[in-house]
Amino acid sequence: MLSYEIKLALYKEGEVSFYATDLEELSKRGISYTKAEVFYNPDMKVNRDISVAVNRILRKDGKSASIDLMAATGVRSIRWAVESDVDRVWANDKNPVAAHIIRKNVALNNVEDRVKVTCKDAGMLTSELMEIGIKFWYVDLDPFGSPAPYTRDSLRIVRRGGILAVTATDTAPLFGVYPLKLFRYYRVSGTRTHFHKEFGIRALIYFILMEATLKDLLAIPLLAYSHLHYVRAYFLIERGALEFRKVIEENLGWVNYCECGNWSTTRAVEPPGRITCELCGSRMRLMGPVWIGSYKNKEFISRIMECVPSEESRKILKSLADEIDIPFYHDLDLISRKLRISSPGVNKVVEKLRERGFSASRSHAEPKAIKTDANLAEMIRILS
Structure with a gap:
């Protein structure tokens, strides 16, 4: 009944075929894909590709049980079964129409023996699973909007040594x-800055870390990135009450930010005082707390790159791997406009910085961004 009440189209992604709302038909009617009866966003393919690679790694390590708490069409979950060879996959969505289509897609790909489908609220399902002692090596939380309301429940069903993957599409709040x-x-206290995408990554990591501590868990970031309209982060979940103090002392910090584009970071648990900008003399705004440690594990990224099923995903991972581990970045276009000069090439500026003894690299988050330990005054001297 549902299949003919809703206009469906057959799509293919990776090695999987699946039905979803006909996006072309929606577009003709002037309706956004976000209003689809069965939600499917083609732009999230990179997100799903990397999740397939992560599940392949876990499968190789003998950790083969995964759940998608908000599965929509089920394409992500089904790809884990088909492409990652995960033994036990759970696909859940509270929308009964979506759950019906997931079952249809599971049958289409002949994975009924490995993919279980439920139609429940994510919080209710995690409570039930916790009650009967069912946990997973991989938990994927990919809601429409903020993951904040669902994070605590999601952490309850991750096995120790497992991975929690979180997507945030509410980038306007996260980016300040x-x-x-x-x-x-x-x-987190913050405002819009020129490095807003990386600030959003670090704010999300801080939040997940603090939510995990409420369960005496430690959420260690393995990989985080900003792409298109979302932020995505993968966390290794371990018992962590004893290690928590060391982790926050080494990785939590604050940002003093000035409207002129200058900033400085302080590694501290307690908020430092606001300071005066050395460039323009204005009072700087204190932002934080945020994660200022590394948001990537190089070995983890290397393993993913060996398994990732698309070149686009590989490029993002390569860009992340090449980034230096320094918080935030300079925007070349912004500095150039203030200096009233043509914006130079990123690689050329990176080379100049390195010649002068600074660490420097591109940023995955912005095409004209440079991560470096040179401050704004030094950047201006190099570009002038």
Whole structure:
């Protein structure tokens, strides 16, 4: 009944075929894909590709049980079964229409023996699973909007030594466009900056870390990135009450930011005082707390790159691997506009910085961004 009430189209992604709402038909009617009866976003393919690679790694390590708490069409879950050869996959969505289509897609790909489908609220399902002692090596949390309301429940069903994958599509709050929402959802104080995409990554990591501590767990970031309209992060989940103090002392910090584009970071648990900008003399804004440690594990990324099923995903991972581990980046276009000069090539500026003894690299987050230990004043001297 549902299949003819909703206009469906057959899609293919990776090695999987699946039905979803006909996006072309929606477009003709002037309706956004976000309003589809069965949600499917083709732009999230890189997100799903990397999740397939992560599940391949876990499968090789003998960790073969995964759950997608908000599965929509089920394409992600089914790809784990088909492409990652995961033994036990659980695909859940609270939308009964979506759950019906997931079952249809599971049968289409002949993985009924490995993919279980349920139609429940994510929080209710995690409570039930916790009650009967079912946990997973891989838990994927990919909601529409903020993951904040669902994070604590998701952590309850990750096995120790397993991975929690989190997507945030509410980038406006995370990137500081709506400071009050950023504070309300993620307990981070901040504003819009030129390095807003990386600030969003680090704010999300801080939030997940603090949510994990409430369960006496440690959420260690293995990989985090910003792509298109979302932020994505993978965490290794371990018992961590004893290690927590060391982790936050080494990796938590604050940012003093000035509207002129200058900033400095302080590694500290307690907030430092606000300072005066050395360039323009303005009072700088204190932002944080955020994660200022590394958001990538090089060995983990190397293993993913061997397994990732698409060149686009490999490029993002390569860009991440090549980044230096220094918080935030300079925007070449912004500095060039202030200096009233043509914006130079990123590689050329990186070379100049290295020649002068600074560490420097591109950033995966922005095409004209440079990560470096040179401050803004030094960047201006190099570009002038």
